Amino acid sequence: MKIGLNLSFAVKRWLEPKFLSSMIRNDLETRYIQFTWDLLDPWWPSRQRDKIAREWSQAFKKEGLILTGTFGGLASYTYPQLMAPTAEQRKISLDFFKRAIDMSAAMESSSIGTPLGGMTHNDAYDEKRREEIYSVVLDLVRKLAAYAKKKGLEKIIIEPTPLFTEFPNDPKNSLKLMQDLNGTTDVPVRLLVDWGHAILEPFLKEQADMENWLNKCQPYIDSFHLQQTDGLLDRHWGFTHDGKLNIDSIRYVIEKYNLNDLIQYVEIIYPFEETDENVYDDIRKTMRMLQNSLGEGGY
Ligand code: FE
Ligand code: MN
Numbered sequence: 142m143k144i145g146l147n148l149s150f151a152v153k154r155w156l157e158p159k160f161l162s163s164m165i166r167n168d169l170e171t172r173y174i175q176f177t178w179d180l181l182d183p184w185w186p187s188r189q190r191d192k193i194a195r196e197w198s199q200a201f202k203k204e205g206l207i208l209t210g211t212f213g214g215l216a217s218y219t220y221p222q223l224m225a226p227t228a229e230q231r232k233i234s235l236d237f238f239k240r241a242i243d244m245s246a247a248m249e250s251s252s253i254g255t256p257l258g259g260m261t262h263n264d265a266y267d268e269k270r271r272e273e274i275y276s277v278v279l280d281l282v283r284k285l286a287a288y289a290k291k292k293g294l295e296k297i298i299i300e301p302t303p304l305f306t307e308f309p310n311d312p313k314n315s316l317k318l319m320q321d322l323n324g325t326t327d328v329p330v331r332l333l334v335d336w337g338h339a340i341l342e343p344f345l346k347e348q349a350d351m352e353n354w355l356n357k358c359q360p361y362i363d364s365f366h367l368q369q370t371d372g373l374l375d376r377h378w379g380f381t382h383d384g385k386l387n388i389d390s391i392r393y394v395i396e397k398y399n400l401n402d403l404i405q406y407v408e409i410i411y412p413f414e415e416t417d418e419n420v421y422d423d424i425r426k427t428m429r430m431l432q433n434s435l436g437e438g439g440y
Contacts, residue, residue, distance in 0.1 A: 145173030147408040158200035166204035179214030183241040191247035198248035213255030222258030254298030286326035319361040335366035366408040377410035379427040
């Protein structure tokens with residue numbers, strides 16, 4: 142299978158494009174990378190931002206790395222985004238995502254990916270408001286897809302997240318979202334399924350199984366986030382950690398559903414207070430283990 146790397150592990154640690162690119166090239170056994178907006182904020186003034194964006198993409202290129210897309214990180218996930226309680230805030234979020242598209246275009250990235258946002262408790266638990274917000278969000282995603290096309294991007298990727306205040310958050314409503322958008326957007330909109338979100342038991346109960354997601358949504362799935370987890374909280378652990386996933390169960394699913402061509406982006410999020418030495422060691426071991434047991438032989 143294809144193992145890629147989301148750059149979340151580097152946040153607050155390795156911020157120089159050349160240094161990080163050579164670390165990935167020499168030590169982290171992959172060539173497919175997904176850039177995180179936690180390394181470069183789409184809100185920054187566009188001229189200076191795009192200059193930095195190009196420094197990143199040129200450094201990746203120099204090391205032979207393939208930037209397959211840019212992706213929302215922890216910072217942007219914190220805000221309500223397209224599901225905010227007021228139209229004014231949702232419009233600001235649309236502008237934010239448009240800026241992320243601009244930044245991605247400057248990096249010659251062909252896609253952006255992100256969760257869609259999160260509702261306030263009072264909206265999430267009011268069935269009528271929930272429906273209203275759902276249809277508003279459909280419209281905003283269509284607007285975003287039109288903008289992506291104008292800027293030369295090829296697709297938009299949506300990551301289901303686990304909370305009840307968010308959507309999509311289970312296999313069924315992920316499929317519904319894809320069907321509702323299908324054929325109505327200027328560029329295709331697809332799903333990225335995060336293993337850690339997909340098997341989170343407190344929310345999904347008996348549905349907390351990757352096979353449920355694949356049985357329902359497979360034709361719409363573009364790629365995956367791969368992380369170790371205990372299924373209780375969204376851990377984003379490295380694979381040096383014991384957890385609910387193991388190499389054999391991942392391999393079983395990949396082979397059964399013929400997923401070898403889709404990229405599994407390793408997305409590990411370390412506590413900020415973890416030492417750089419430990420993070421380096423853990424991500425290196427994680428990538429080597431996954432590449433040796435499941436990968437195409439690495440770089
Ligand atoms: Fe993820
Ligand atoms: Mn997550």
